[in-house]
Structures are given as C-alpha cells and as structure tokens.
Amino acid sequence: MIPRPSLLRDLSASYVLTSGVTVSGDLVDAVRTALAGLDPLPGDSGEIDVRRDPSLGEEAYRLTVGSRGVEIAAGGRAGAFYAAQSLRQLLPDASYRFSSGGSWPVPGVRVEDAPRYAWRGLHLDVARHFFPKREILRLIDLMAVHKLNRLHLHLVDDQGWRVESRAYPLLHEVASHRPRTATNYYREPETYDDVPHGGYYTLDDLAEMGAYARSRCVTIVPEIDVPGHASAILAAYPEFGATGERHDVLDRWGISPAILSPLPPTVEFLTTIFDELLGALGETPYVHIGGDEVVLDHWAASAEIAAYRESLGLATANDLQAWFLRRLADALAERGARAVVWDEAFVSGGLRQDTVVMPWRGMNVGRRAAAAGHDVVATPVFPLYFDYAEASSPDEPMAIGDAITLSDVAAFSPAPAEWTEEERGHVLGVQAQLWTERVPDARTVDYRLWPRACALAEVAWAGSASDDFPGRLGEHLGRLDALGVEYRPLDGPRPWQRRRPHRPAGVRVTEVMARIDAMTHHAESTRPSI
Known part of the structure; x- marks a missing residue:
C-alpha cells in the first residue's frame, strides 16, 4: 500500500x-x-x-x-x-x-x-497556466487515492486572475487572460508564443469543486496572493494600486514591481473577494494570502502611503506590509477562516498568532516560525518544488532547474529531529508545490506530480518513507496505469515526454538553496534575488 x-x-x-x-x-x-x-x-x-x-x-x-x-x-x-x-x-x-x-x-x-500529519497537501499554480475544472476534479480523485487532503490553488498572480467576481467583474473579464506567453528556458532571452492564454472558474465551478473535494475528504485552500504579484489585478482595477497606473497582465515570468495599495479601499476590495470565495467554496477553514516576493519600492515612493503609514505609527514599509497582512487575516478570522502565508510575511513580523506559515525558503525559517508559536506547513524548495526536473538529464522536459528526485522527496523529514519537541508540535504537515510557468498542460502536470507525489503521500501520512517504499511504488504504478496517469517512468521519460533537443545550462537546486539559505539568515529579507 x-x-x-x-x-x-x-x-x-x-x-x-x-x-x-x-x-x-x-x-x-x-x-x-x-x-x-x-x-x-x-x-x-x-x-x-x-x-x-x-x-x-x-x-x-x-x-x-x-x-x-x-x-x-x-x-x-x-x-x-x-x-x-x-x-x-x-x-x-x-x-x-x-x-x-x-x-x-x-x-x-x-x-x-492513522495519519502522522493533519495537513497532507498539493499546491497547483493555476494562475501561470490555467487548468479547467475537469482537471481539478481529476486531481482531487488522485489525491484521495493517496490520502492527500489539502489542495492549495494559487488563483492569482501577475500572469492571470482565475476566479469569477460578481462584485468586480473586470477581474474575470480583463485580468483572466494575456495575449501571449513566454516560452524561453530559464536565463535565456525572452521568446513568446503569441497565442492568447486564459480562463477562470465561475463561482458555481468553485462551489462544485469545493463540494466534490469535501466528499473525498479534501479541503481546497484558495490563494489570493497579495500585496505583490499584482499585475493582473491592476490590469483590471488600477485604482487599487500604489501608483494608480494601469498594468498589463504579465506575459513573462519573474518578479514584478506591481503592488497593491495598503489603503482602506484596497482592504475593502479584498474583503469583498474573500466573501465571494468563502461563499462559493463553503466550508473553508484556510485562505492563503501570499505575502511573498513583494517589491515595496512604490510604497516607499508614495507620499500618500507614507503619510498613512505614519498615521498608523509604523516606522517602515516592511512594518506596513505586516500591518496590511494582519488586517486581512483579521477579516478572515471574522469569517471563520485562518490566514496562511509564505515565509516572507513571517519575516516581516506582526502576524496574527494563528496565521499558518509556509517556509518555502527552507526549514531554517520554518523553525524560526515554529519557535515563535506559529503553525507551520513544510514547503521548502528542496525537495518539495515539483517544477524542478526529476533528473539532471537532457531528456527531461523544460523545468526551472534540476534536479529534485523521487528519493529526495522520500527522504524528507517535515519535523526534523534536531528541532525541539515544542517546535515539532507546530508542524501541521507537509505540502509539495507545482508552479506552472513551464507546465503548460495537464499531461505535464501528471509527469511533474507523479510518482513524486506518491513519495510525498508516504511522508505526509506515515511520517517517513520506509526502506521498502521503492518496491511498493513499483507495484503501485500499475494502479496509476489503470487510472490513466501519465506519470514519469522510474527509468526516465518516454519518447513523447522528452524535451526538445535544445537544452541550455539550467540552474541547479544546490545553487538556489545556497542563495536562499544566505537570505533567510537575515530577518529583514522579504524577497528572493534568484
């Protein structure tokens, strides 16, 4: 099993x-x-x-x-x-x-x-590439087979907004599509496909997805990532931005300087969005509000925002970001939901004590969050970012870098032995992330997730993978075949799963992790430079 x-x-x-x-x-x-x-x-x-x-x-x-x-x-x-x-x-x-x-x-x-961890999650980025409702329902079924119980949907980013809003209809009418998409490999000059891309879930779709998930013991965790990653939102409603200028839905990857204003109208706007999400999804104990990779330059340059910050008695733009996220978390708490954030939000400080932290930049910052009394879901790049290739091979499909292997995932410990008992007690569980800049379709989702998500399920449910996991996995692949999952074979991709012949030098996971480790030693670091 x-x-x-x-x-x-x-x-x-x-x-x-x-x-x-x-x-x-x-x-x-x-x-x-x-x-x-x-x-x-x-x-x-x-x-x-x-x-x-x-x-x-x-x-x-x-x-x-x-x-x-x-x-x-x-x-x-x-x-x-x-x-x-x-x-x-x-x-x-x-x-x-x-x-x-x-x-x-x-x-x-x-x-x-009985499970070792209560949070056994998969994250799917539907903002960079949209996946229709049928693919979400299928993923929920596959999660259920593996006793995974949290589906984290990244619903908005610079490259697209993915849910209907009846209060703010330009979000799905304007912000849900872009005219083209970047197709270059990591660190190459930008190239584009000139093919429009878009899509969104209606509120009825969201209600159906929520009910379907609950019937299979899966909780959908929606993410509205703010205040950064805001290009798509500001393409629809520029008045909620720090500068008031209109942005385009981004057609390339990377970090954008687009940022929402922290002023009261923006808080009211987002609170209305939360009401729509919660009303559609139904029982939704968690809402992710992002807080990652925020470029605060426009806040610092705005006299109006600086005056508002001073009126709140806050010294820095980082303090204002912490206040902004706490205000959103308060609004969610009033509606019966806990806020979840990426680790930069914790580093900025000032979070509600019941806010859940996802330490993507490594378990060192996760330990700091747990020591501060926050519940933590382990989400480190290594080995839980499944947008990295499974092997350092020219045959692997396009990825942000290489390699995070099946055995890397199986060896992961969500609550390391060197942590104190109290710190380990704050680990709710573990979650793998699939960012989709280079995952354009459902077949690639299958290839990236499985069978690495089988190892994730083992760690999340049992606490660790045993020595006989490889043998059990070999037998389990027959079930995936019967279910129609186009997983990555253990000996490498099939001919139609291989990447195109050109393969530039990719970034290695060890290189990324060295940079992230350096950043997380400094409390003032709120965004990466990778």
Whole structure:
C-alpha cells in the first residue's frame, strides 16, 4: 500500500468482493464514494460493514478482511473513506478501471492506521497556466487515492486572475487572460508564443469543486496572493494600486514591481473577494494570502502611503506590509477562516498568532516560525518544488532547474529531529508545490506530480518513507496505469515526454538553496534575488 499503514498483518482467511457489493453500517456514504466504479450498494447487512468507533480519531480506522467479509471501524467519515481506499489497494489493479461487472479477490488482512500529519497537501499554480475544472476534479480523485487532503490553488498572480467576481467583474473579464506567453528556458532571452492564454472558474465551478473535494475528504485552500504579484489585478482595477497606473497582465515570468495599495479601499476590495470565495467554496477553514516576493519600492515612493503609514505609527514599509497582512487575516478570522502565508510575511513580523506559515525558503525559517508559536506547513524548495526536473538529464522536459528526485522527496523529514519537541508540535504537515510557468498542460502536470507525489503521500501520512517504499511504488504504478496517469517512468521519460533537443545550462537546486539559505539568515529579507 501507498502510503504505508501503521500496521498491516496478514490473516489466513480471504474474501471475494463482487461488483454491486453491499455496504452497511454507520458511514456508508464515505465507503461508497471511495469505491466508486465498483458500484457498491447500501444494505441492511452487507459484505462490507462499517461502524463508527468514538475511541478513534476522525481520520483513523481499522480494517479487517476475513472469510465473512470486510469490517471497518472508523473514528469519522474521513477514517471510513481512507479505510475504503486501503481496501481498494488490496484489490487487483484492474479494479481501478470502469467495469460492468466482475469479482475481486481480497487477501485476509488486519490494518490499523492513522495519519502522522493533519495537513497532507498539493499546491497547483493555476494562475501561470490555467487548468479547467475537469482537471481539478481529476486531481482531487488522485489525491484521495493517496490520502492527500489539502489542495492549495494559487488563483492569482501577475500572469492571470482565475476566479469569477460578481462584485468586480473586470477581474474575470480583463485580468483572466494575456495575449501571449513566454516560452524561453530559464536565463535565456525572452521568446513568446503569441497565442492568447486564459480562463477562470465561475463561482458555481468553485462551489462544485469545493463540494466534490469535501466528499473525498479534501479541503481546497484558495490563494489570493497579495500585496505583490499584482499585475493582473491592476490590469483590471488600477485604482487599487500604489501608483494608480494601469498594468498589463504579465506575459513573462519573474518578479514584478506591481503592488497593491495598503489603503482602506484596497482592504475593502479584498474583503469583498474573500466573501465571494468563502461563499462559493463553503466550508473553508484556510485562505492563503501570499505575502511573498513583494517589491515595496512604490510604497516607499508614495507620499500618500507614507503619510498613512505614519498615521498608523509604523516606522517602515516592511512594518506596513505586516500591518496590511494582519488586517486581512483579521477579516478572515471574522469569517471563520485562518490566514496562511509564505515565509516572507513571517519575516516581516506582526502576524496574527494563528496565521499558518509556509517556509518555502527552507526549514531554517520554518523553525524560526515554529519557535515563535506559529503553525507551520513544510514547503521548502528542496525537495518539495515539483517544477524542478526529476533528473539532471537532457531528456527531461523544460523545468526551472534540476534536479529534485523521487528519493529526495522520500527522504524528507517535515519535523526534523534536531528541532525541539515544542517546535515539532507546530508542524501541521507537509505540502509539495507545482508552479506552472513551464507546465503548460495537464499531461505535464501528471509527469511533474507523479510518482513524486506518491513519495510525498508516504511522508505526509506515515511520517517517513520506509526502506521498502521503492518496491511498493513499483507495484503501485500499475494502479496509476489503470487510472490513466501519465506519470514519469522510474527509468526516465518516454519518447513523447522528452524535451526538445535544445537544452541550455539550467540552474541547479544546490545553487538556489545556497542563495536562499544566505537570505533567510537575515530577518529583514522579504524577497528572493534568484
């Protein structure tokens, strides 16, 4: 199984499940959802009996397969859902394909299981390249198979805004598309494809995605990245910018100086956006507000903004950024959601104590955030940025750099042993990031995520990957084949997955990490220079 359970013990008896298997008990819906395709039916007594056990945690379960059928005890709906996912992995790979009938042998086992971390996440950047609703629903299904439970959607950046706003319609009418897209490799002169790119999710789409995710025990975490990365927003509503000048939706990659104003009208604008997001998604305990790679030059140059900063009793532009993000976090708290930020926002200081920090620049800054009492989700570039190539090979598709390997991900520790017990206690979990500057389509998403996300799932659920992970992964790939996942083969890309012949020298992960480590030793550093 992937991820590996806490305990798996073979039993002598076995059982044969058939299509149309009956499910009875307390949490039937969760099991039926997990076994979709096998057409399970409810019944007064059935081959699968599922019962709630209040002594177990919400995501914990016990699964027993014997001659009389399948018994599941679960702490809550999530536990029953994950028990059924484990049961699915006991069946042949063909059970993951749609079938009009059949029977499936199940070995006798006893499984006792619960996750090590509550936050087991994947991040998908839909701002740089848009992926339609069908791809998000498919990704949620794949996450559910692997017991991943947080889908972080990066909904806005300089290159596009990706959600309908009925209060501010120019966001989806103007900011959701750009006339062309940069196609150059990292550090090459810029070249463009001259093909318009765009798209956005309607609020109805967002409501559907939220409900679909909840049915599969996944929470969508929307991100509205502010106050930087604001070119797309300011293409639609320049009045919310620090200078008032209109920007274009950016067609190239990198950091833009475009920045929102911190003045009250901008806070009101963003609060309205939050209301629309939360109203559409439904139960949304987290909203990511970014805070990364902010260029504060326009704030420093504005007499109006400087006067406002002084009226608040703040000494520097960094202090004003911290105040701005805290004001947004306060607005979210009033609406029942916790703010999540990238680590530059923590470095700026002044966060609400309940704000969750994602230390992308390394676990050193993550430890500082945990020591300061903030909950942390481990997100370091190395080894959790899946926009990096999986190998230092000329065959690998275009990437920002190389290499972050499958074994690198499997070896990662979200709560390092050298941290204090209190610091480790603030680690909510772990999340991999897929930035999409060089991920133009769903086939490339598959290639970048899988099977590295299998290793992520193992670390997030079990706490670490065991020595037998490579062998279990080799067997698991048959399930991905049945599910139609175009993953990267363990021995390298297939011919149609290879990059074009030209390959300039790429940036190495070790080079990037050396620069990031140097930056994070300085508390005043709020943006990278890589």
